[in-house]
Amino acid sequence: MRDGDVIVAGAGMAGLLTALALARRGAHVVLVEPSRVGTGQSGQSHGYLHRGYAYGPDEPRLPALLGSARKHWQGLLARIPPVTAGSTIAFSDPDAVRRAERYWRDSGLAVRPRTTPEWLTEAPVACFDSAEPTYNVGVVLRGLWAQACSAGIEVRPGAVERIEASGDGVRARITEPDGGTAVVRARSAVLAAGAGTPGLLARSGLPAAVQLRKAFMLVLRGRLPAVSAVFPEREEHGLFLASRVGDDGLATWLVSDFQSFDSGGCDPGQLAGWWARRVLLTLRRVVNATVLARVDAVSGYPATKSGLLPSSGTVAHEFGIELLDGRVVVAGPSKLTLAPLAARHAASTVATRLGLRSDDGGWDPITPVPPDRSPARETWETSMAALDHPDLLGRLPDIGTLSELYHR
């Protein structure tokens, strides 16, 4: 006897979108999530909805894919205001900005020339504005969670430990929050567990279809402007910078870069502190000192990047793979922007297998839900260790001190 038509492992962005897409096609969906919504990759994201960014000619398929994903986001986010409507792309090499601007225009992406904004130093000598908005991902997750709860999706707290073929369907063994185990049977399963997917595949004896990388995020709080910017020059240490605005009206900056590290189980030592110090040094080069002086607290958290093997890295072209004769779909978008495409692929694959009605209508617009009415949180919204009143203009915090922020 089956407990549902499809099991979706993971209630992040891809899992929620997949579950909703299948529920609206009439499927009985069992959504299994081991912890708070947003604990994984979705809650660690900048919230950029990329349209092209600076991938350049090495990633020729991405602008079309991102454009396709954007149509879904426009529907989903029709009622949600962005944190920033566009992003500043800043270079220190004038030739580089001209090349990038030309590539973006040739790819059909909207760009606007602009002068260097006041919050940057003179170091980035050339900028343009892109039409890449940033969103509070917590608002999106909370809205999707509310939709899932009202769409008849059965939510099972717990972690899918193992999945295997059973009859003409699948059987999932779930560890529940109290330590007990349960078995859920369905005709199909979608694995959208992000960093948890490799372990689940290994325990299930399935191919290693997903690779993980470790990254870090630096979190700055204070009286900061709500901005978003990309510094794409890797030789100069490229950065992403996105903002969130809290209930107190203060902006939080989320800063990361292009580096990723091994995700193995060993203690990374003071790698996080080393990374954070390097990011602070670069920020000091590109951000106006009067703005940096307004930072009241520094925090940070480790983040995970995942992508499908073998051709995935941080910028995968593909986002779904089928296993166990198509009974299991691994949904693995390498970027938040591509989550609707991964969900659409997974839902379409499962719907075909289950003989469900077709539905190309996308998702309903998300309605904002107050934080106290949903368990979904981005990592920056949670309690984090902080270094208060840091001196970011003089002697920077040492590597060991910064590492402590990431270890707590």
Place this chain on the structure above:
Amino acid sequence: MPGDGVEVVVGLATEIRVSLRTGDLMAKASNSQDRLLLAGLGPLRSAARYDEEAVLLETVSGERWLVRMSPVSGLVATVEPAVGVGSAPRGGDRCATAT
């Protein structure tokens, strides 16, 4: 690391190039382009192979750091202060080249 002037090539499982000016660690990616393994924190006095998986960096201010790579991914796995670590214990393996 265009125009660095001085870099050190350290032979581990893969060849790693270290800029003595910036401290950046780079490796050749599968598309033959340079991949940044670890953004450096400034000028280095030296960089050398420590063992099969690690590079020992010494800054101009005398700090010494052990950067360990994963043999599986080829990415940086750990960074630790090199306290009590001798310099380049396998000196014969050291491959330092000024370019």
